[in-house]
Amino acid sequence: MSEISGSSNYIDQLSWQEPQTEISDQPKDTMLSQEDFFQLLTQQLAYQDPFKPVENAEMVAQMSSFTTAEGIGQLNEQMTGLNSIMSSSQALQASSLVGQKVLVPTGYSHKTDTTGIDGVVSLSAPTNNVTVRIEDTTGQVxxxxxxxxxxxxxxxxxxxxTDASGNQLPQGNYVVKAYALQGDSSVELPISTYAKVDSVSISGANGVALNLQGIQGGFRLSDVLEVAKG
Structure with missing residues (x-):
């Protein structure tokens, strides 16, 4: 009986043992690396049908596709870093404008107790009878x-x-419009006004924005046409 038992134990030892897999809580990297790709390519070549081998063009196409995908991934990472650097550079550049006056393409402007409003009328051709009108928030000239x-x-x-009588008007927001006579009709002209930069905002979607005194909504740094002393 002892010999039979010993033989049985020996046979059990020779039987297939399931490999023990170690369960880890650590997340695994599911990205296909270049090493993984070449391992898969080697296995593909090892198990291919000898009567129908993989064409060289097909193999080159697979390698080119992987290289292209990997290059695009690296390019995206580099572009993300470049965007971050550019945003920081723009923010630094825009911060130097705080307290300064900038010329922006808008007719909406803000008047304080001690300052008026100045700006520029853009003319594409010689024009007669150019008139600038200042309106309050109700549309009254x-x-x-x-x-x-x-x-x-x-x-x-x-x-x-001041108004037409020379009286100083209260501070607040005003709208500036420019008109000119072309032929027998009056046309409105593009206008830009100066405004003081109060602060700078940084947004991931919109980039850097300049917050102007008394004007709602930020302006992009690229909207600035001119910088003047505050």
Missing amino acids: VHSITMGAKEAGNARFEWDG
């Missing part, structure tokens, strides 16, 4: 500036903040 005939280019204007 509070002041008009007659500029007369102007050549093509940028025509500057200044408003000291």
Whole structure:
């Protein structure tokens, strides 16, 4: 009986033993690396049908596809880093504008107790009878500036903040519009105004934005046409 038992134990030892897999809580990297790709390619070549071997062109295409995918992934990482550097550079550049006056393409502007509003009328051609109108938030015209005939280019204007009688108007937001006579009709002209930069905002979606005094909504750094002393 002892011999039979010993033989049985020996046979059990020769039987197939299931490999013990170690369970780990650590997350595994599911990305296919270059080493993994070449291992798969080697296995593919080892088990291919000898009567129907893989064509060289097909093998080259597989290698090219993997190389291209890996290159795109690396390029995306580099572009992400470059975008971060550019955002930081723009933020640093924009921060130097805080407290300064910038010229932006808008007719909405803010008047304080001590300052008026100045800006530029853009003319694509020589124009007659150019007039700048200052309106309050209700659309009422509070002041008009007659500029007369102007050549093509940028025509500057200044408003000291007073009405037609010379009375100082209260601080607040005003709308500046420019008109000119072309033929028998009056046309509105593009206008830009100066505004003081109060602060700078950094947004992942919109990049760097300049917050201007009294004007809602930020302006991009690329919108700035000119920088002047505050």
